[in-house]
Structures are given as structure tokens and as C-alpha cells.
Amino acid sequence: MEQPKYDAMVMISTSEIDSNLYYATRFAAPDPFIFVQAGAEKIVVMSDLELDRARSQARVDTVLSYSAYEDRARQKGADTPSLLDILDLVLRERGARDLLVPGNFGVEYADGLRTRGYTLAVKREPFFEARLVKSEEEIEAIAATQRAIEEAVGAAISAIGSAKVEDNGLLYLDGDQLTAETLKKIIHVTLMEQECVAQHTIVATGLQGVDPHHHGNGPIRANESIVIDVFPRSERSRYFADMSRTVVKGKASLKLRAMYGAVLNAQERGMGLIRDGAEGSVIHTNVNAVLEKDGFYTGLVGGRMQGFFHGTGHGVGLDIHELPRISKTGGILRTGHVVTVEPGLYYLDAGAIRIEDLVVVTAAGYRNLTKFPKGISEFEID
Numbered sequence: 001m002e003q004p005k006y007d008a009m010v011m012i013s014t015s016e017i018d019s020n021l022y023y024a025t026r027f028a029a030p031d032p033f034i035f036v037q038a039g040a041e042k043i044v045v046m047s048d049l050e051l052d053r054a055r056s057q058a059r060v061d062t063v064l065s066y067s068a069y070e071d072r073a074r075q076k077g078a079d080t081p082s083l084l085d086i087l088d089l090v091l092r093e094r095g096a097r098d099l100l101v102p103g104n105f106g107v108e109y110a111d112g113l114r115t116r117g118y119t120l121a122v123k124r125e126p127f128f129e130a131r132l133v134k135s136e137e138e139i140e141a142i143a144a145t146q147r148a149i150e151e152a153v154g155a156a157i158s159a160i161g162s163a164k165v166e167d168n169g170l171l172y173l174d175g176d177q178l179t180a181e182t183l184k185k186i187i188h189v190t191l192m193e194q195e196c197v198a199q200h201t202i203v204a205t206g207l208q209g210v211d212p213h214h215h216g217n218g219p220i221r222a223n224e225s226i227v228i229d230v231f232p233r234s235e236r237s238r239y240f241a242d243m244s245r246t247v248v249k250g251k252a253s254l255k256l257r258a259m260y261g262a263v264l265n266a267q268e269r270g271m272g273l274i275r276d277g278a279e280g281s282v283i284h285t286n287v288n289a290v291l292e293k294d295g296f297y298t299g300l301v302g303g304r305m306q307g308f309f310h311g312t313g314h315g316v317g318l319d320i321h322e323l324p325r326i327s328k329t330g331g332i333l334r335t336g337h338v339v340t341v342e343p344g345l346y347y348l349d350a351g352a353i354r355i356e357d358l359v360v361v362t363a364a365g366y367r368n369l370t371k372f373p374k375g376i377s378e379f380e381i382d
Contacts, residue, residue, distance in 0.1 A: 004100060004121035004123070005098060006098045006099055006100035006121060007038065007094075007095065007096035007097055007098045007099065008036050008037060008038040008091060008094060008096035008098075008099055008100070009035075009036070009037040009038075009099070009100045009101075010034075010035070010036055010087070010091075010099050010100070010101050010105075010113075011024065011034075011035040011101070011102060011105070012032055012033070012034055012035070012083065012087070012105070012106060012109055013032055013033075013035075013104070014029065014030060014031060014032050014033075015027055015028050015029050015033070016028050016029060016030050018104070019131075019317075019318035019319045020102055020127045020128060020131070021035055022238060022318060023128055023131050023318055024037070024042065024060075024128070025042070025044055025058045025059060025060055026057075026058065026059040027044070027053075027054055027057055027058035027059070027060075028238065029046075029050055029054075031047070031049075031050075032083075033045060033046055033047070033050070033066075034066075034083065034086065034087055034090070035060075036087075036090055036091065036094075036096075038091075038094040038096050040061075041061045041062060041094075042059075042060040042061045042062070043060060043061065043062040043063075043064060043090065044058055044060050044062075044063055044064070045064045045065075045066050045069065045086060045087070045090060046063055046064070046065070046066060047066045047067070048065070048066070048067050051063065051065055051066075064090065066086060069081075069086040069089055069090070070085075070086065072089060073085040073086060073089060076089075082112075083109075084109065084112040084113065084116070087109075087113075088113075088116055091118070097117070097118055097119060098118075098119045098121070099113065099118055099119065099120050099121070100120075100121050100122075100123055101120055101121070101122055101123070102122070102123060102125075102127045103122055103123070103124050103125065103127075105120075105122065125323065126322075126323055131317060131318070131322070132315060132317075132322065132323055132324065132334070132336075132337055133334060133335070133336035133337060134317060134336050134337070134338050134360070135336075138239065138317065138338075139336075139338065139360055139369075141234065141236075141237035141239040142239045142240070142241050142316065142317070142338055142358070142369065143241075143369045144234060144236075144237065144239075145196060145232060145233070145234045145237070145239055145240060145241035146241035146243065146358055146369050146370060146371075147194075147371075148190075148191055148194035148195075148196045148232065148234070148241075149191070149196075149230045149231075149232065149241055149242075149243045149372075150243065150370070150371060150372040151190055151194065152186070152187040152188075152190035152191045152194075152198075152230060152232075153187065153228055153230055153243065153245060153372060154372070155186050155187065155190045156183045156186050156187050156203070156228060157228075157245070157247055159173055159178065159182070159183060159186055160178070160183070160220065160226065160247060160249050161249070163178045163220070163249065165222040165249065165250060169221050169222050169223070170219045170220070170221055170222070171219070171220045171221070171222060171249055177219055178219070178220045179217070179218055179219050179220060180203040180204070180205060180208075180215075180216040180217050180218060180219075180220065181217065181218075183203045183220070183228075184201050184203050184216075187201055187203075187228075187230055188201065191230075191232050195234060195235045195236050196232040196233065196234050196235065197232055197233055197235060198230055198231065198232035198233075199232075200215060200231075201215070201229070201230050201231075202214070202215055202216055202227060202228065202229035202230075202244075203215075203216040203226065203227075203228055204216035204226070204227045204352065205218075205219075205220050205221060205224050205225070205226045205227075206221060206224040206225065206351055207348060207351065209225055209226070209227040209246075209346065209351055209352030209354075210306070210346040210347065210348055210351065210352050211346075212310055212344060212346065212352070212354070220249065222249050222250035222251075223248065223249075223250035223251050223252070223253070224248065224250075224351055225246050225247075225248055225252070225256055225350075225351035225352050225353060226246065226247050226248065226249070227244065227246050227344075227352050227353075227354050228244065228245050228246070228247070229242075229243075229244040229354065229356065230242075230243055230244075231243075231320050233320075238318060239317060239318060240316050240317065240318070240319065240320045241316065241358055241369070242316050242320065242340050242342075242356060242358055243356055243357070243358060243370055243372060244342055244344075244354045244355060244356035245355065245356075245372065245374070246260065246352065246353045246354055246355065253350055253351075255347070255349070255350040256350050256351055256353065258294070258295070259296065259345040259347070259350060259353045260353050260355075261294070262290070262291050262294035262295070262296050262345060263291070263343050263344060263345055263353045263354070263355050264355060264374065265290050265294060266287045266288075266290040266291050266294075266308075266343040267287075267341055267342075267343050267355050267357070269286055269287060269290045270283050270284075270286065270287040270312055270313070270326070270341050270343065271341050271357070271359060271366060271368075272365075273286055274333060274339070274341070274359060274361055274365060274366040275333070275361065275362065275363065275364055275365050275366070276333065276334055276335040276361060276362065276363045276364075277332060277333070277334075278332070278333045278361075279330055279331075279332060279333075280312075280313070280324055280325050280326040280327060280329075280330035280331045280332070280333060281326075281327065281328060281329065281330025281331075282330070283312060283313075283326050284311065284312045284326050284327050284328060284330065287308075287312045287343050288308060291307070291308050291343065291345065296308070296345050301347075301348070302348070304348070305346075306346055306347050306348060307345060307346065307347070308343060308344060308345055308346075309346070310327075310344065311325055311326060311327030311328070312326040312327060312341060312342065312343055313325070313326035313327070313339045313340040313341045313342055314326065314327075314339065314340055315337060315338060315339050316338050316339065316340060316358060317338060324337060324339065326339060326340075326341065333361045334361060335361055335362055335363050336360070336361065337360070337361040338358065338359070338360050338361075338369070339358075339359060339361065340356055340357070340358055340359075341356065341357050341359060342354060342355065342356030342357075343355070355374055357369075357370040358370050
């Protein structure tokens with residue numbers, strides 16, 4: 001699709017939650033502010049509260065005072081200047097009339113700008129194509145978050161390994177019942193010590209894991225699969241990472257062991273196809289083919305999807321889910337993309353298996369950012 005012509009790019013948002021705005025400015029703020037890029041000039045308009053911090057931290061060319069522009073707007077007749085009054089002044093100074101805005105641009109702002117005579121073109125994601133290709137600095141930031149995940153998951157698995165199985169089949173650690181909540185607390189505290197924050201962490205045991213996004217709750221049982229999926233953001237760099245492992249305390253069933261082997265084979269096949277120019281949908285099709293060859297099919301059973309019914313992977317960066325996709329919809333992989341490879345199998349008569357690594361696409365293949373070991377038997381006891 002041809003890029004629309006525009007005089008200026010405009011965003012009005014909160015950079016702590018809007019990754020495009022943070023990417024453009026490298027400035028994290030809890031309140032909305034104006035960003036304009038006119039030609040090569042990057043401009044932010046900041047409140048007095050954030051003005052000095054923005055001048056010292058934001059990676060932009062010009063930091064303007066919101067209150068100073070309020071005074072100018074009053075001089076031009078605005079009794080109570082609005083954000084659009086301020087933006088209008090900034091754009092008029094630069095002769096900008098045709099604007100490019102992201103898909104999440106507020107309707108109120110869009111309507112107000114059009115009323116003032118501006119033309120708006122909306123650009124779908126990726127708003128910044130450059131965001132998809134990570135620099136070495138970005139890759140190092142993602143890898144640092146990945147190391148924090150591995151330490152946290154290692155602490156949780158160590159707790160599982162140290163737990164005792166009582167006659168009721170439940171796990172106890174230091175005399176207390178071991179639960180999904182306990183393991184998530186261990187994970188979250190360990191991450192906090194590494195200046196990382198996680199939400200929606202998954203510790204799903206048994207049939208809970210058959211729903212891939214079930215967060216998990218309640219007691220941990222022996223001889224059942226435990227899917228652990230952790231995807232925090234670093235407070236220092238603001239970059240995410242992502243990893244899943246599946247463990248069993250006790251004896252895995254024959255089917256669960258076979259599922260683990262099939263998922264591992266499928267992941268290895270998928271990773272073997274990753275390289276610059278690879279098509280994500282083709283990789284996903286090959287991953288499915290490996291699972292089916294190993295005897296595991298996907299479809300409705302008793303009105304519920306079972307087998308492998310999610311994508312093989314997704315991009316990771318300032319958001320936990322970014323383009324490109326390794327899935328039915330696909331997308332071309334390019335050198336510098338950071339993507340997950342996370343096939344899984346989910347059956348009500350056995351439990352769940354998911355294995356997830358995080359890799360960087362290279363010209364000839366990939367570089368695995370994940371160092372944590374794989375192998376269901378490593379964490380079993382007889």
C-alpha cells in the first residue's frame with residue numbers, strides 16, 4: 001500500500017502505555033502529551049510538570065512549553081485554551097495541514113482537527129515500520145529481560161522440585177500447600193528484584209492448562225502438567241520478553257510424554273525454518289504438520305477445541321505482542337525481528353504442553369535468546 005503524503009505526523013497519547021509514542025520519544029510519562037514530527041524535526045509539547053525532565057531525557061529535537069502556548073492562544077482570543085488550540089498553533093508555525101495519525105488516534109482530536117481544516121490520514125500498525133527490526137541495543141534489552149524470566153522460572157521450578165507429595169496427591173512446601181498463587185508470587189518477587197514487572201503470569205496445572213490463556217489457580221497436584229508462561233516488561237528498558245516451560249512433579253503419563261516429544265520436534269522444525277525472508281504462515285503450517293505426523297490432531301472434541309489451536313509465534317518488543325506473526329495470517333520475517341516460537345498441545349484426557357523460546361531472526365537462520373533448559377523429565381521424581 002502506498003504511503004499517504006503528509007506534512008506532519010501527530011500523536012496525542014500517554015507514552016507509558018502507548019508504545020509508538022514511547023518509541024518516537026524514548027520518554028515515559030503518565031499523562032498525555034502532544035508529539036509532532038514535521039520533516040526531520042521531532043517536537044513534544046509538555047506541561048510544566050514534565051518540561052525539564054523532557055528536555056533532559058526525551059530523544060527529540062524540540063521541547064515546547066504547554067503553558068507558554070496557552071498564553072499565546074489567549075492572546076489570540078481563546079478564553080480557555082484547549083489541547084487542540086495548542087496543537088493548532090504548533091502545526092501552523094510549521095505550515096502543516098496534511099497529517100498522518102495512528103489508528104488509535106482519539107476521535108475527539110480527529111474531529112476537532114478536521115473542523116479546523118486539517119486533512120488526516122490514518123496509518124495502521126506498524127505505525128513505525130522500524131519498530132519491527134530491533135537494533136543491537138534493543139536486542140540486548142530484550143535479552144536482559146529474558147535472563148530475568150529465566151531466573152524467576154528457575155526459582156518456581158526449584159520450589160516445585162523441593163515440594164513433597166502427600167498422600168492426597170497435593171504438593172507441600174515447608175509444610176504449606178503449594179499453589180499456583182504461591183508459585184506466581186515466587187516468580188513475581190524474583191522479577192521485581194530484577195526490576196521487571198509481570199502481569200497475567202500463567203501457572204496452569206492439569207486441565208487448567210488446556211485453556212492456553214488460563215492464568216491458573218489453586219493447588220499444584222502431582223503427576224500433572226504444569227504450564228508456566230512468563231512475559232514481563234523491564235522497568236529500566238521497557239522491553240518485554242517471553243518464555244514458557246512445562247514441568248511435571250511426579251510421573252507424566254505416556255500420552256503427556258509423547259505430547260512433549262511432539263511439541264519439542266515441532267518447535268525445532270519451526271526454528272529451523274526461521275531466516276530472513278521466511279514466511280510466517282509457511283513456518284506455522286510446517287509446525288502443524290510435525291504435530292500431525294506425530295499423531296496429534298487439532299479439532300473440536302466434545303464441543304471444545306483440542307490439539308494445537310493458536311499461532312506458533314509473534315513479535316516481541318515494546319509490546320508483548322507485535323508484528324510479525326508466525327501463524328495462519330503470517331508475515332515476512334526480516335533480519336532483526338525478535339519472535340517467539342511456542343507450539344503447544346492441549347487435550348482434556350492428558351493436560352497441556354507448551355514450550356516457548358525467544359529468537360532473533362538472522363540472514364541465514366536465528367539466534368536463540370533463551371538459555372533455559374528444556375525437558376519434561378528433568379523436573380520429575382519417581
